[in-house]
Amino acid sequence: MTASPSFSTLLRALILAGLALSLAGQAGAVEAAKPSLPKDGAAWQRAAIQDINAAYRITLDNHPGTHDAANPGFQKNLEQARRQGLALAAKVGNSAGYVAAMQRFNVGIHDGHAGVFTTLDEKSVAPPERxxxxxxxxxxxxxxxxxxxxxxxxxxxxxxxxxxxxxxxxxxxxxxxxxxxxxxxxxxxxxxxxxxxxxxxxxxxxxxxxxxxxxxxxxxxxxxxxxxAANEQSRQWIKESYNGDALAVGLTQPRPGLFWVAMPSFDPDEAQRAAYLTLNKQVGEQRQGFLDAEAVVIDLRHNQGGSSTWSRDFAGALWGAERVDRRMTAYQGDLAIWWRASKDNTAYLGELAERLSKEGQVETAAWVKTIGTGMQAALARGDKFFIEASESEVASQPASSAASAAQIASDPAADLPSDPPAFTKPVYVIVPGQCASACLDALDVFTRFPNTRLIGAPSSADSTYMEVRTQALASGLATVIIPNKVYVKRPRANGQGYLPAIYLKEPVWSTANFLKAVDADLAAQGR
Known part of the structure; x- marks a missing residue:
């Protein structure tokens, strides 16, 4: 009998498959845009007005926020986005104006997982950057x-x-x-x-x-x-000013006793996926070295999110997988997932299930189909949401017994006899300003442990709306971003981010400058 896949495995597959489908839709939108560029200023203006109205309607009909009792301001923001976008659209006279009107629409929505992005070939229609x-x-x-x-x-x-x-x-x-x-x-x-x-x-x-x-x-x-005119020098400086130097996924030691773990992406390519697997293996093989270390630095510079499984797996290797699971289960508490059962969202889940099935991901496809079927039933009843059945993650852990479950309930931070030796050395997590989505999920996990200190910048914040799909507009000039689900009772609130314990205000965010800041903090602690 085949074992049922774990929730984390299914979630990872859903995220990755959904991302692939979204990217395919984006590519199709770009292709569709090429033959239909407006011919003059009046045509650009009409396109901007039509596309903002279309994006508004699609978002209103499908976004979970429209019916989210915990976010009564969403519809007000959406209407504001439409109003402000149309005010600019009425003045549009070229491609740059069209792009600006779309951007104003996004600002009004105030939701990082919703809005519209243009699919124009900037080299052919946008003015040169200066x-x-x-x-x-x-x-x-x-x-x-x-x-x-x-x-x-x-x-x-x-x-x-x-x-x-x-x-x-x-x-x-x-x-x-x-x-x-x-x-x-x-x-x-x-x-x-x-x-x-x-x-x-x-x-x-x-x-x-x-x-x-x-x-x-x-x-x-x-x-x-x-x-x-912008040149190679300006583009290089702008790139470098963003997050400083970019390190490859993996483990290095700037000096004996200090481990530096680079995680620049949670949407890894094939080589990076292999590097993550190697990294976790190294943590296990060098366990005593980590236990005796002076400190560990987790470097999230350049990270734009992706799948939370990469940070969760690393945390399990460093602190102990069961420790991480117990603390995250307690942290998430009554977290529930509600899927917005609109006609288009429901169709998307059905298409995703078919795609996964054709790719041979039978178990994951079956789970996605279950979600889609639930959404279809909710849609037929006139319900706005399908509420995903929760599962007891504590009970699903192999080492959890009735006795340990009771201990977990009373003190999720308590160690169990089955746990590996506790890792208590300082952990510094470098946080960039764009840290959101799966990058924030990583901070949720890392900060469950009191030996973690954040360094760098304040993070970005997430809405509670996730699992996006994309829908190309009829003009071919832009694509709407629609989240399919909402996290209900998520402990990290809608719009809540993280603040660092140590700000790095040096203009240059180099590895060397972060190392100096870490050394200074270790010295201040007498380590």
Whole structure:
């Protein structure tokens, strides 16, 4: 008899399969866009109006937030998105205006797992990107110069204002009106730096003259900005300013006793998947070395999410799989999964089940079909949601007995005789500002253990809406993002992120600078 797949295995397969289907839909949308580009400004304007209205209707009909009692503001946000998007759409005269109107729609929704993305070939329709000869970065309380051409503002100089407006006000108008969520601290670390990148948005006014401050003992100075075509140097600096240097998935030792674990992606390619398996094997094989270590650094720079299984498996290797399972079960408490049973969402699950079946993933396909069947029944009854049956993860663990289950219920942090030796050495988790989705899931797991300290930037935040699908608009110019399910009673609330214990405000987020910060903290603790 074939054993039933575990929930984590099924969830991973669903995420990966759903992602593959979504990407296929995105690729199809791009192809559809090529032969149908608007011919003039009036046509771009009509397309923007039609696409915003279509995205609004699709989202209203299918997004779980429309009927989420825990988020009564969702429909208000969606209506605001439509209103603000249409206000710009009425002024659109080219492709850049079309893109800006779509971006304003997204800002209004205020949900990182919903909205619309354009599928235009930017090289053929977008104006050339420009920059003023320097690149900036946000470091918690101000914007600083990351790198500059000769004659530009000094590296590390603080940007005070531009054209009489405080730099924070300029960022609000020119960046967050079209991108990101202004109330999330992590988004400032990621997006504020784009204030000195010109993408051709016709609805903003580029700064002309800015004031800078090089620090104590210096006088503020002004520079007239010279906007110029982006080049290889500017693109490289912008890339580097994002998260610093990128390390390959795997384990290194900067010095004896300090383990550095790089996890730049939870959506790994084939080589990275192999590297993750090797990493977990190394943790097991070098167990005593980890127990005797000075510290472990988990580096999430560049991580854009993906599947939570990679961080969960590593945590199990480091702290003990059953320890992780017990603590996460207690942490998640009464978490439930509600699937939005709209006509299109239900059809998507049916298509996904067929796809998995054709690929030979029989057990996973059967589980997905069960969800789809439940959604179909809910749809027939007129119910807005299908509530997925919960399962007792504690009872599913092989080592859990009646006695240990009782102990788990009273103290999930307590060790059991079957546990490996406890890992208690300091763990530093480097958090980038864009950390969301599966990256946040990793923080949920790592922070279940008190020896974990976060370092870097505030994370982004997730909504409680997950498992997205995509739907191409009839114009072929854009695609709508629709989550299919909502987490009910998730302990990390809608819009809640993580704040670091240690902020790294150095303009350059190099591995060397993080190592210095870790060493300083270890020294402060007398280690």
């Amino acid at each position: 920059w003023p000869g320097f690149v900036s970065v946000w470091r918690g309380d101000a914007l600083y110069v990351y790198a500059a051409q000769p004659g530009g503002p000094a590296v590390g100089a603080r940007v005070l204002s531009c054209d009489g407006s405080a730099i924070k006000d300029l960022i609000t108008r020119n960046v967050f009106a079209f991108s990101g969520r202004i109330d999330e601290a992590g988004h400032w670390w990621v997006r504020a730096r784009r204030v000195f990148v010109d993408e051709g948005n016709p609805f903003i006014r580029l700064p002309k003259r800015c004031r800078f401050d090089s620090g104590p003992g210096s006088k503020p100075f002004a520079r007239t900005l010279v906007w110029q």
